Amino acid sequence: MRAVLALLGVCFSASSILANQPPTFTKDVAPILWNHCASCHRPGEIGPFPLLTYQDAAKRAKFLVDVTESRRMPPWKPAPGHGKFQDERRLGDAELATLAKWAQAGAPEGDAKDLPKMPSFPEGWQLGTPDLILKMPESFTVPAEGRDLLQCFVIPMGLQKDQMVAAWEFRPGNRKVVHHAILYTDHTGQARLRDRLDPKPGYQSFGGPGILPSGGLGGWAPGSTPRFLPDGTGKFLRNGSDLVLQIHYHPNGKEEIDQSQVGIYFVKKPVKTIVGGIALRSRNILIPPGKADYTIRTESDPLPADAYAIGIAPHMHYIGKSVKVTAHKPDGSEESLLWIPEWDFNWQGAYAYEKPVKLPKGTVVKLEAIYDNSENNPFNPSHPPKLVKWGEQTTDEMCLLGIPIITDSTADLRKIMSMSSNRLASVLMGAPNQETLDRIQSESGASHANSATPPAGMPIPERFQRLFKRYDKNNDGRLSTEEIDAMPEVLRNRIKQRLENPATEKPN
Ligand code: HEC
Known part of the structure; x- marks a missing residue:
């Protein structure tokens, strides 16, 4: 007992000596900033100033303490204990204390020889040189003023065979106006047609990509980290697909030009499972002005097969206040x-889970989203608050959730993709739709011998066959750009409308 106490005593005195010695930049602070802040706070990244050198840090010592203690920085929103994620950006208590003591002691620099080697931050592509680089074919001009723009750019990928994607990376051309991006794919030529019908580069589409996409890769927002999918999985890219890059632009008071690009990394080893998705949404949103806790609850059907969540991405706009997602499992247990x-x-x-989270067959995924439309919400874009409806503008609200998943087999994935509550998974998150999955299954993933160009033109919807028949000059059941150009204006507008409302076109 005595020995233990003596030992404790020694420890206490040793740590109090350490405690009396203020932390220094070179020894204690630099590693914290380089590990947790410099990914954004270095030249060319999104942080408003670099945090690399002693000078960078010392002149803001107090400020760094404020933003870290309040947990404003590093920005990381999920609460601990509710899912375990890769690259969690959260400072430990010891690190917070080090920063505070250092600032209190007057931000001493310390001994130059204590300074570790600064990590090298890769310039350009974070995951290395991509196998395929897809750049917007033309630059897009974002006007100085006006509403937010959602513009879709159609970029041919020139794939000669079906491919599995292990990772992708989005590099915004102009960080001042690129608010976020979503990557869809289309092999039907519908996106090309929409592009054709819209005079500007790309085409405008609020909400989804304005077509029924064949698949997709995911979304990007400032601060998101590109990463490889778990081994043995991949996202399916169909031979002949175009990338449909939907970018949300936020005018910033000055005319700006953007030409963003996407890097694709293909899977190098055989894939066991394809990535699909579970999507939830509610459009039933009507938030009275002043209401501080407007709550939306929505849930999936019971999953018809086992699934494994590999990530999760909720979406709301400015007056969103909190969001909670829970798996209610068939054995009665719940997992946040x-x-x-x-x-x-x-x-x-x-957010990418550290390890895939099993959602056994029969699990119901429940979403609870709360909105604060009161005057007290500093993020409320309307003063005084006004009635907020569902919509795409940032002053409207949305309630969306996407969960990328993997499964034990393509047959299981197909079951999940055809759940009635999951109808919009392919539209909202670009998960492979049933047609794609049927095709993969029937060919057991064998690469396809199609030409690399998507079939010219859009398939003609069943109930419009008669109407469009005489414009389908070559009788292939599709309308090519030339055939469309030859049509009267009113019919072209009909096509545009049909393309714009794909979800109503294909109820399943
Ligand atoms: C994922 C990117 C990212 C990381 C990581 C990050 N920051 Fe930031 N930081 C930003 C951005 C963007 C802003 C400007 C917008 C804002 O204030 O939210 C910012 C703003 C700041 C500000 C100014 C706040 C203000 O009110 O003007 C400070 C100070 C700061 N960061 C410190 C830190 C520190 C310290 C760390 C690490 C412990 C860190 N940041 C990590 C992106 C990041």
């Missing part, structure tokens, strides 16, 4: 998949 107690529109991300 994500809780964001203080929603922040500017820091919404797609």
Whole structure:
């Protein structure tokens, strides 16, 4: 007992000596800033100033303490204990204390020889040179003023065979106006047609991509980290697909030009499972002005097969206040998949689980989203608050959730993709739709010998066959750009409308 006490005594005195010695930049603070802050706070990244050198840090010592103690920085919204994620950006208590003591002691620099080697931050592509680089074919001009724009750019990928994607990376061309991006794919030529019908580069589409996409890769928002999918999985890219890059632009008071690009990394080893998705949404949103806790609850059907969540991404706009996602399992247990107690529109991300989370067959995924439309909400874009409806503008609200999943087999994935509550998974998150899955299954993933160009033109919807027949000059059941150009204006507008409302076109 005595020995233990003596030992404790020694420890105490040793640590109090350490405690009396203030932390220094070179020894204690630099590693914290380099590990937790410099990914954004270095030249060319999104942080408003670099945090690399002693000078960078010392002149803001107090400020760094404020933003870290309040947990504003590093920006990381999920609450601990509700899902375990890769690259969690959270400072430990010891690190917070080090920063505080260092600032209190007057931000001493310390001995130059204590300074570790600064990590090298890769310039350009974070995951290395991509196998395929897809750049917007033309630059897009974002006007100085006006509403937010959602523009879709159609980029041919030139794939000669079906491919599995292990990772992708989005590099915004102009960080001042690129608010977020979603990557869809289309092999039907519908996106090309929409592009054709819209005079500007790309085409405008609020909401989804304005077509029924064949698949997709995911979304990007400032601060998101590109990463490889778990081994043995991949996202399916069909031969001949176009990338449909939907970018949300936020005018910033000055005319700006953007030409963003996407890097694709293909899977190098055989894939066991394809990535699909579970999507939830509610459009039933009507938030009275002043209401501080407007709550939306929505849930999936019981899953018809086992699934494994590999990530999770909720989406709301400015007056979102909190969001909670729970898996209710068939054995009666519950597992919290994500809780964001203080929603922040500017820091919404797609979070990747450290390990896939099993959602056994029969699990119901439940979403609870709370909105604060009171005057007290500093993020409320309307003063005084006004009635807020569902919509795409940032002053409207949305309630969406996407969960990328893997399964034990393509047959299981197909079951999940055809759940009636999951109808919009392919539209909202670009998961492979049933047609794609049927095709993969029937060919057991064998690469396809199609030409690499998507079939010219859009398939003609069943109930419009008669109407469009005489414009389908070559009788292939599709309308090519030439055939469309030859049509009267009113019919072209009909096509545009049909393309714009794909979800109503294909109820399943
Ligand atoms: C994922 C990117 C990212 C990381 C990581 C990050 N920051 Fe930031 N930081 C930003 C951005 C963007 C802003 C400007 C917008 C804002 O204030 O939210 C910012 C703003 C700041 C500000 C100014 C706040 C203000 O009110 O003007 C400070 C100070 C700061 N960061 C410190 C830190 C520190 C310290 C760390 C690490 C412990 C860190 N940041 C990590 C992106 C990041």
